[in-house]
């Protein structure tokens with residue numbers, strides 16, 4: 144799916160968080176890195192319309208995130224920094240089914256799709272468990288299943304391996320690598336980006352590099368050393 148930023152600018156109050164951004168993203172694996180507060184989350188939230196551009200436009204698959212807000216948002220799934228907060232219902236299978244019920248699907252199809260997505264991510268054993276008792280890795284997988292069951296074209300993940308131990312980090316890295324969906328990942332986990340098609344580096348609300356992983360990570364290391 145094409146993601147197009149046209150002079151997209153974000154101000155919070157009077158303060159600029161994202162300077163005018165012109166960018167067209169079509170790759171399947173897109174990484175976003177930068178120091179804390181550099182504008183990464185703001186840029187990602189523009190894509191699913193959670194943040195509206197103060198000036199300029201953002202389109203996803205040709206849909207404007209302001210004018211075609213609902214349709215545009217349906218194209219994109221978002222896994223937030225603390226995904227346990229986005230689980231609405233206490234039991235995983237119910238949380239997964241919730242998004243499908245909202246789309247008016249029949250009971251039998253909801254059950255079938257819920258079972259299929261649980262199997263896809265190897266978490267059928269978690270179906271009846273309480274999401275607030277999950278480990279960090281289980282929470283990530285549960286949230287990914289809940290979001291992807293509705294069939295978005297693009298999945299955005301905000302720091303998905305943050306606070307995970309080495310085993311779970313590897314599990315989530317592999318899960319992301321295997322997703323057939325287009326993926327945009329904000330991360331401080333540079334190993335995750337090694338196989339990516341394109342990496343964007345943000346610095347103080349501006350795009351500082353837009354390159355393959357090796358080159359982008361070199362730029363990021365230089366920025367971080369300042």
Ligand SMILES: Nc1ncnc2c1ncn2[C@@H]1O[C@H](COP(=O)(O)OP(=O)(O)OP(=O)(O)O)[C@@H](O)[C@H]1O
Pocket residue numbers: 155156159160177178179180181182183184185186
């Ligand atoms: N809702 C908001 N209201 C006011 N200022 C905000 C808001 N959200 C973000 N900001 C500010 O905008 C700037 C960019 O923040 P953003 O969260 O996009 O950065 P980030 O690169 O994702 O940071 P981190 O790595 O810490 O998550 C920061 O100065 C932040 O304080």
